[in-house]
Amino acid sequence: MSAAATAATPEAKALYENAKAAAAAEYKAARSRCDGIAGNPKDVCIAEAKAARVRADADATAQYRNTLRAYTKARVDIANADFALDRARCAALTGNERDVCVERAKASRTTALADAKADKKVIEARSDAREDKRIAEYKVAAEKCDALAGTAKDQCVSAAKSQFGY
Template sequence: MKRAVTPALIGAFLMSASLAASAATPEAKAAYSQARDAASAAYKVARARCDTITGNPKEVCVEEAKVARVRSVEEATAIYKNTLKAYTQSRLQIAAANYDLDRVKCKALTGNDKDVCIQQAKATLIAAQADARADKKAIEARTDARDDKRTAEYKVALEKCDAFAGAAKDTCVSAAKSQYGK
């Protein structure tokens, strides 16, 4: 029942963080809407396949369809919003959906096996949530460190400009501002 952490989300965030934010573009909104519609259509097809099954396997089938829909929608939402908060929230929602699936799978068991299964599902949920939050904190820390380094390098560049005077100094300061985005 152990679920893989979504490193694709982390990778996508890190790649998109280096690019200019484009979440507000019509193309991004169209891609987001298309992904949501595709997830909904895939869910309906998967859900229809579950109607031929009965009992707990049907419940598991339905829950698996829900997990697939949640994963698709949450990943599309995270990519569309393109924020660290959105990526973290997406991972938390996916973890919750996987937990629900694990609990449904546990219903087929009895006695101690069921109790162990439920505890394993809870442990997996807690681990996924902790990983998502820890990754968020790590990314924030790296971002803060990068910003601090750039600010320090900018100050050094400005200090070097003090050696010049007049137009040369203005050119140097302007170059430093443009290089360090100040």
């Protein structure tokens, strides 16, 4: 996932800026719809608007940057926004129901954060394994070239280097 490949293009930057602007406009519209509501439903409405904006912004940023770090950060930001929304919904409840709701919200957030972290580690491990395999395959190809001599060996080594990215 190369950031230079995607983020450098003017089209990608324009898409990113359009997505951010659309998210801001949608948030503003959603927020204004909340003005006619009072009490906890208003808080929930505002939290829903914020969560939608965070989701749109995070997705746009992750796609624009196109890095593992950006995608992981997007998932964390979305998990935190969803947690804030769940907390707002829990505020309408009382007693044990509220406590259960808050614990459920915390559990959902913890699960989402753990999944994001685990996915990042899995992707990194696969990338490392792919690199290790590439190195091993290059060594095999280079060893096969040792049986040759002169120009044939040079061509074989050159072909192996180009095939495996050296």
